[in-house]
Structures are given as structure tokens and as C-alpha cells.
Amino acid sequence: MKRSTLILLKTLTWVACLGPLGLLIYGAVTNTLGPDPTANIELTTGYNTLLLLILSLAVTPLRKLVPRLSWLIKFRRLLGLFAFFYGTLHMLTYVALYAGFDVHAMLADIEKRRFITMGVAGWLLLLPLAATSTTWAIRKLGGKNWNRLHRMVYVAAVCGVIHYWWQVKPGVLSPLRLTLVLGVLLLSRPVLAWYERRRVGVVKG
């Protein structure tokens, strides 16, 4: 891929990833965040955390399926870091606007409301992944350890999906789409590994 095309695509990715935040800021400034601005901010940041996490997880299977798309790897870290960025905004919205920085209320919530417990687990899992996403950290940990640690991203995404299901009212199916996409991505790992083993076996044989 040409350098200029890559720069253009990266710029577009930044714009797309910052879009939801821009819309929230615009809504806050113009007072158009709806009847419950706090819920709007919480739902928008939560949804985009999960969406970006799932998009970052789609990069590897897509590259394996369509080798011409191998350049997508250059976007995986960016998508993952934006997922963590929205996850942190989401968590801070809860801390500031829902719990009013009341530590006791937050601890009680974590203990009593299972969807909050699951959300916190998801965010805590993302934290070491974001902290080790620098080239320096990859070199320091070594490729094998880094890959092992970063497999936790699947667990974080599963926590996010469960958290999503647990916070919607019974009968509401809005989490279904992202759940199905995550299910396909999780399944694609063993399927693609099996396919690769078979291909290598055929070439060797």
C-alpha cells in the first residue's frame, strides 16, 4: 500500500473513532443530549467501547481469510486503543455522573449489581492490554508473552457482551448483533488455525 493511501486511511480512522465523542461534545454544548444526558453519554461510550473492541478483533481473521488485506494490521492497535479510550470515558462517566465519586456507593454497586461487576472486570482486563501496547512493551515482553497476554482481549470482549445483556431490560435484543459478530470471531480462531494446519500439511505432503 502506498504511504499516502495509508496516511489517508489512518486519518479517516481517527476521524471515525473520534466521531462519537465529537457528537457527544456537540450535544453537550448545544444541550441536545436528550432527556437523560448522563444515560446518553454512558450508552454511547459503552457501545463504542464494545464496537471498537470487536472491530480490532476482526483484523486478524480478515487478514487470514483475505491475504490482500494484510495491511489491516496497521489499524489493530489504533482500534484497540480507541476501545480503551471509550471504555475509560465510560467508566469515568459512571464514577463522576452516576456515583458522584462516592467510593462506598461504587463498592456497593460492584457487589450488588452484577452488570456493573462484569463491566469493571472488562475494563480491568483492558487496562494491562492498553499499558502494553507500545513497541517498547512488545520488545520487553517478547512476542510470545505479549501474544499470550493480549489474548485476554477476547475475555474482555466477552465480559463486555455479558455486561451489555445484563443491563438491558428482559426481552430487549439490542446486544444480539454484536454478540453474534463476537461469536463468529471467536469461532473463526480454531477454524482458521485448523485450516492453516491442513494447508501446511498439504504443502509438506
Ligand code: HEM
Ligand atoms: C468500570 C467499568 C464499567 C462500568 C462501571 C460500566 C457501567 C455501565 C452503565 C452504568 C451502563 C448504562 C446502564 C444504563 O444507563 O441503563 C453501561 C452500559 C453499557 N456498557 Fe458499560 N460499564 C463498564 C465497562 C464496560 C466495558 C469494558 C464495556 C465494553 C467492553 C462496556 C460496554 C457497555 C455497553 C455495550 C453498554 C450498553 C450500551 C447500549 O445500550 O447502547 N462497559 N455500562
